Amino acid sequence: MRVGIVAQKDNARAADLASDIHDAVSAEVVLDSATAAAIGLDGIPVDEMDTCDLVVSIGGDGTFLFAARGARDTPIMGVNLGEVGFLNATSPGESVETVRGVVAAYEDGSMDVLTMPRVQATGEGWTLPPSLNEVVVMGGQRGHGNGVDLEVRVDGARYADGRADGVLVSTPTGSTAYNLSEGGPLVHPSADALVVTGMCAAGRMPPLVVDTERAVTVGVGGASEAVVVGDGRLTREIEPPAEVTIRRADTPLRIAGPDLDFFAALGKLD
């Protein structure tokens, strides 16, 4: 078995924990290049973490989203060193024992894995990599006097249109992040749903919940520039008029380790 560790860059505590896990686990362990360099070892790029059987992310939600991109469909578990750490179910103090337990479960074939959907945006001639939280389609800048004309369709049927800062399509995982700030609903992780949430829409565009088989198409016009952003980091500039389709990605996230206690984790958001 091969365990990959991605630790938050430039965080000595994350590098120390990575080193502790490296020494304590009875499997081959590879560190991401930046962390490995910090502790004098060879590492592999985060983008190659899908060559492992388990990925451990040590950091906050940003690090988890980054590690999850490289993990693709390799199971991932999060150790929380972040301020919010909504996506990370394991505390630093429990991390060595928890990783050892997950490795033992992998080796005896009893490792539990929970899958969560990702979403993916496609436009004319391009596709963004899958996003775990959300895809946002918005004007080049937010705020008064900016914005874009949007038309939102679900499987081709018009849902809403009008001027707005943008619209986002969130997974259940992302419902507690940007979606919540924009007035969208919380979605329990057991619900197989996507949320379409308007961002400061001038007209009527209440948050809409659809099942994960629907394709959400966003027509964008009325602005000289617009952008599609996945998980805050995957960016594609588009030139209106343009159309973006957001669908469930083929590769879901696979989470290993202890289950996140959704209702307890909500307390982290206050």
Ligand SMILES: NC(=O)c1ccc[n+]([C@@H]2O[C@H](COP(=O)([O-])OP(=O)(O)OC[C@H]3O[C@@H](n4cnc5c(N)ncnc54)[C@H](O)[C@@H]3O)[C@@H](O)[C@H]2O)c1
């Ligand atoms: N206004 C907002 O609320 C806002 C703005 C930008 C990005 N975000 C979120 O941050 C994510 C990462 O983007 P970034 O790297 O540019 O920003 P970032 O790393 O600065 O993260 C922004 C905050 O969102 C929290 N967060 C991320 N995913 C979460 C989740 N699933 N549940 C609860 N909280 C979560 C993080 O802990 C952090 O406090 C995006 O996917 C987006 O959901 C939120």
Ligand SMILES: Nc1ncnc2c1ncn2[C@@H]1O[C@H](COP(=O)(O)OP(=O)(O)OP(=O)(O)O)[C@@H](O)[C@H]1O
């Ligand atoms: N090991 C690493 N190698 C390279 N880049 C990294 C690594 N770890 C994190 N990063 C970069 O840092 C970003 C995440 O850091 P960020 O500052 O958002 O912290 P965080 O994990 O969300 O923690 P906090 O909750 O404290 O903000 C990632 O999106 C990635 O770009």
